[in-house]
Amino acid sequence: MSTNIAIIGATGAVGSEFIKVIEHLKFEFDELYLVASARSAGQMIVNNLGNFVVQDIETFDFSTITYAFFTAGGSVSKEWAEKAVNAGATVIDNTSAFRMDPLVPLIIPEVNLSSYKQEKLIANPNCSTIQIVRALKPIDELFGLDKVIISTYQAASGAGNAGIEELHASMLNENESENENAAETSTVFSRPLAHNVIPQIDKFLDNDFTFEEEKVRFESRKILAAKNLFITCTAVRIPVFIGHSAAVYVETIEDIDLEKLSVSFAEIPDIELSNTASSFPTPRLIASQDKVYIGRMRKEPNTPKGVWLWVVANNLWVGAALNAVRIAQQLQKNTL
């Protein structure tokens, strides 16, 4: 049986990373199609996998596709994902469109692949959720999660190419940069991001949390199968191009044994735990795009059940393309 892949939203920040991840993971396929809206259709894209003419989603034939990766925004997924499924494709959706749908599995292959029941539409979690939950899973298994309090430090690329460009333009606006109510135009972010931090990612909800913060709460609960887990988050945009970080404080049901936890992290191939307090990871200097880096692991002196972690990962890879392609690889493996 041949394996044909389509990337919907291939010209975006995450879309272009999908191509690199497919190559990096040596994902075996027969045909690859790059698909986008009419605006980008016809564009020529040349990369290590070949030469591609971007296809218009309006006229694209999903009936020959095995795996369709959707990463063109929630509205595109809402309009096209089910059509692709009806045409015979398995859709792995990187948007928030279906994540909280009880009929749609929300999968991190290293964490909850067992909850996959042959559905044809699978949701890829939010970028910050993925790296946080991958760090939480071993803690949950060893000691049981009781309470999780998170503050994030999220890169501009989480808002796509437009986010990267707006940060870059804002950086160049040097003269207006220091503590002034700059006349700078911000459209992607709600404030100028250069020389600044913005405690808002995505829209505000009725409870005054942002949608991003609630994604972390509700997606984590769904993935960890812990619907009442006490987990809460403040999500903050920072002037970094690539790489999300999170300061994660965890309280557990049983007392924490840091040595046991270190051993558990060491057994996971794509998690790298810092050996010493001072060897912590930072977003700019992470060595590999496909690992989750954990540092600053330390016991909270106030309680034997408290631990802090500092979790860093490439948001475009670990938090998006890599997770999605690994889902497809697992499906492929099970099909063969």
Add this chain to the structure above:
Amino acid sequence: MSTNIAIIGATGAVGSEFIKVIEHLKFEFDELYLVASARSAGQMIVNNLGNFVVQDIETFDFSTITYAFFTAGGSVSKEWAEKAVNAGATVIDNTSAFRMDPLVPLIIPEVNLSSYKQEKLIANPNCSTIQIVRALKPIDELFGLDKVIISTYQAASGAGNAGIEELHASMLNENESENENAAETSTVFSRPLAHNVIPQIDKFLDNDFTFEEEKVRFESRKILAAKNLFITCTAVRIPVFIGHSAAVYVETIEDIDLEKLSVSFAEIPDIELSNTASSFPTPRLIASQDKVYIGRMRKEPNTPKGVWLWVVANNLWVGAALNAVRIAQQLQKNTL
């Protein structure tokens, strides 16, 4: 009685802000002396308060000084503060040298002035401690603090002029900026700070917390007179020049009434609470140097005893010079 002031460390990032704060607060004095190490002595400084020749601390006569503000680093304070006190000056020390000394009061005028008992040596708290404790105090009074979990977003200027300069140089190093192990020299910060976040401020202690994180813990407990308060922190340096931010999660002993808390914040002249979720403060755009800005105040849905706050202030003013000069103003008022 005449009031003579000396600023020790007058040529540093905070030292120069002291001069502006003295003018801003209309602090009444007769003579002002700018003092520094031999390296800066003899330098001419011209500002709105007059023309000054920087005095050498080695030969400076503290016997004519009423209030000496020390902001030249812990080692200078350790060597000279007691000499200044013995010569007759009241010392307000902006370093960490004496903060945890049980004989030295640690004062935020708006919070614990009542704990001042005529001591001649007074410690000014750490920059991030000040803004956090000012936000915590009304919560403590209304509902009682049970647990406080903090992640900070701290500006480069917290490391003085050298910190500002290193961030600026790092910003200009554009070609090496994105996720590369740049050959850039970092001496003030342990990693390049541009396009990055660094979860380390000050040195690491035996329990793998940093000294900055433990300052927040132990200074907050001392100021709030709550020696067993459950308070913990991850302190992170971000690529912002001026303005510290903190994501503060608080659990209280009694249920939280957000309206009562809003009223309480509104009654404090120098605290500005955002009216709506989307009108949160950011470090680059805070309108005034002498206020503590609080936004993103929201109840935690997991418990009636949980609340999040986002606290922003100018670290050089609110977190340093302003607090120190206000201490002196209070002393002056009580003396008159």
